[in-house]
Amino acid sequence: MxxxxxxxxxxxxxxxxxxxxxxxxxxxxxxxxxxxxxxxxxxxxxxxxxxxxxxxxxxxxxxxxxxxxxxxxxxxxxxxxxNSELEQLQANLIDLSQQANEFKLKLEEIKKIDHVIELMSETEGAKGTSKKTAAPSTQQPKGKNSDIGGSDVPVTSQDVSLLVNSTKEGLFSLVGDINALLLHLNESEAKLKEAQYVSSITPTLWPTVTHSITSGFGVRIDPFTSKPSMHTGFDLDGEMNDDVYATAAGKVVEASFDNEHGNHIIIDHTRGLQTEYMHLNKMLVKRGESVKKGQKIGLIGTTGRSTGSHLHYEVQKNGVPIDPNPYLKTDRKDEKP
Structure with a gap:
């Protein structure tokens, strides 16, 4: 190139x-x-x-x-x-498990109370049979401030899974126990209310402070005619104007005077039971008035067919006088049902 x-x-x-x-x-x-x-x-x-x-x-x-x-x-x-959330969830799960155990113990205490209520209703005369309650666990849950210790062993997924399953089963069991207990508590409450009502209308109190009976129920010699006669109640000795109390709750169906009974009060307690209080010096309730068990209703006197200050007390069942003695079980006049 x-x-x-x-x-x-x-x-x-x-x-x-x-x-x-x-x-x-x-x-x-x-x-x-x-x-x-x-x-x-x-x-x-x-x-x-x-x-x-x-x-x-x-x-x-x-x-x-x-x-x-x-x-x-x-x-x-x-x-x-x-990871922090997972650790918090694990801590919450442990707390929930401990709370479930504590709740189980509380539930056992409630079962005890329920058993006592049922026994009370039976004692008061309500019908029913007691149910056996499970014995409470002797293991007490430890509080956050309890003295505890041990090695710091990491929690495995298997440990957490077992705790979850155990807590779930415990909670399901608690729900079933609570439902059964609520049902039983309602039944026991109804029994107790019925027992309390029956106790309130049953004339078990003495109508006077004194328990001195001067003439009992049954055949006796009439103090005016000196002939055999049927005495339909108790004559209870007492001083003039001593207090007279209603022996059971009920409604006053009679509060009047006649020559034989004097000032007298009749209280209807329902279920065929009535009580009568005769020869009163003064009546403190009126016809149609509701009275409570142990309420003061009059004062002892000697009105009507009477030889002296006393209270004639009768218990009538379906209109027929019966012996008051089986009913007079409670000594204190002010004891409530």
Missing amino acids: RFIWGKKEFTLMIIPGANRRTVRFKLPHSSLYIVPSVILLVLIGFFVTIYFMNTHSHRTRNNMQQVFDGQERQLVDQITHK
Whole structure:
């Protein structure tokens, strides 16, 4: 290859070899500067492009690394938070299990109370049979401030699973026990209320402070005719204006005077039972009035067919006088049912 210089142009000759045609190119003289300049510009553009591509790639890589690092930190924080939540859930589960055990013990105490209520209703005369209650556990739950100790052994998933199953079964069992106990408590409450009502309307109190009987129930010699007669109640000795009390709760159906009974009060206690209080000096209740068991209703006197101050007391069952003695069981006049 040879350059042939001219005035305004030069010739580029390419001689490939022997016996081959020589190739000639005529180029303007300015191309000697233009071509290298173009080549130089191309090279500069190429290197600039490579530089910016590398810079952009580096920035992109840095940005991606920052995003990745941020996501990694966020993921680590989430895992730490989840672990903390899991530990809190495990602690709550343990507390729930302990509370379930404590509630079991309280439930056993309630069962005891229920048993006592049932016994009370039986004692008061209500019908019913007692049910056996399970003996309370002797293991007492430990409080948070109790003195405890032991090795710090990590909890396994199997331990947690067993605790969950145990607590779940315990809670299901508690729900069943509570439902059964509520039903039984309602039955016991109804029995106790019935027993209390029966006790309140049963004339078991003595009508006077004194228990001195001057004439009992049954056949006796009449003090006025000196002939045998049927005495339909008790004559209780007492001083003038001593207090007279209702022997059971009920409604006053009679509060009046006649020549035989004097001032007398009849109280209806329902279920066919009535009591009568005769020869009173003063009546403190009126017909139609409701009275409570142990309430003061009059004062001892000697009105009507009487030889002296005393109280004639009768108990009537379905209109027939009966012996008051089996009913007079409670000594204290102010004892409530």
